Amino acid sequence: MMMPKIKGLYAITPDWTDTEKLLHATRSLLEGGASAIQYRNKSDDVALQHAQASELIQLCHSFKVPLIINDNLRLADLTDADGLHLGAEDASIREARFILGPDKIIGISCYDRLDRAKEAEQQGAGYVAFGSFFASPTKPNAVNAPLFLLEEAKRVLHIPVVAIGGITLDNANLLVKAGADAVAVISALYESNDLHASAANFTSLFHRPDQIQ
Numbered sequence: 001m002m003m004p005k006i007k008g009l010y011a012i013t014p015d016w017t018d019t020e021k022l023l024h025a026t027r028s029l030l031e032g033g034a035s036a037i038q039y040r041n042k043s044d045d046v047a048l049q050h051a052q053a054s055e056l057i058q059l060c061h062s063f064k065v066p067l068i069i070n071d072n073l074r075l076a077d078l079t080d081a082d083g084l085h086l087g088a089e090d091a092s093i094r095e096a097r098f099i100l101g102p103d104k105i106i107g108i109s110c111y112d113r114l115d116r117a118k119e120a121e122q123q124g125a126g127y128v129a130f131g132s133f134f135a136s137p138t139k140p141n142a143v144n145a146p147l148f149l150l151e152e153a154k155r156v157l158h159i160p161v162v163a164i165g166g167i168t169l170d171n172a173n174l175l176v177k178a179g180a181d182a183v184a185v186i187s188a189l190y191e192s193n194d195l196h197a198s199a200a201n202f203t204s205l206f207h208r209p210d211q212i213q
């Protein structure tokens, strides 16, 4: 698959053990317009992770959407996933590139740090992520990032800038207006009563012309 740039709605999976439920929910998000999916499973059940990631890759590819693995370089390599997302505690870009090759998407968590993003871009990252911008139900103790960081990041970086953390349909437009190329969302999608509509509503934020204030 040709690797598209990260842009629009980037859905991240919750820690669900029910694989059918996870696939069904993710299909609804893809039908609603999600343009990238991240498999983020924090359990240590290697067999479950391998099975879920493999099924998600097939599903995503039927929509021509990339599936990115969080944290786990070995799993990304084993499943031939489209990319890997790395935080401060995870592998280095250099190691990931060496194992995965030049074509995979490598995303880097930059928290509230522009210096980290500049370095990641220089080292060949495919996108950088900042956050948490709002209180996150999934990660309540995450570092807080200010909105103006997105504007600064857009001024100096040439790779896509992703925003994460507590993003809902009520606050996402602030991030898009500040320059986010994509929003990465867990709870407001997977805990929604209508996943298809939620994904479609997030996606529409990226196609709307800027409103005059």
Ligand SMILES: Cc1ncc(COP(=O)(O)OP(=O)(O)O)c(N)n1
Binding pocket: 012, 038, 040, 070, 071, 085, 086, 087, 088, 089, 090, 107, 109, 129, 130, 162, 164, 184
């Ligand atoms: C798109 C995106 N941005 C940030 C993160 C967070 O990564 P990290 O800091 O390594 O934390 P965990 O997600 O591993 O708990 C992410 N996963 N995706």
Ligand SMILES: Cc1ncsc1CCOP(=O)(O)O
Binding pocket: 131, 132, 135, 136, 137, 138, 139, 142, 164, 165, 166, 167, 184, 185, 186, 187, 188
């Ligand atoms: C992985 C991560 N990193 C910062 S906040 C967060 C979780 C985002 O999940 P939610 O959309 O439920 O706030």
Ligand SMILES: [Mg+2]
Binding pocket: 070, 071, 085, 086, 087, 088, 089, 090
């Ligand atoms: Mg991580």
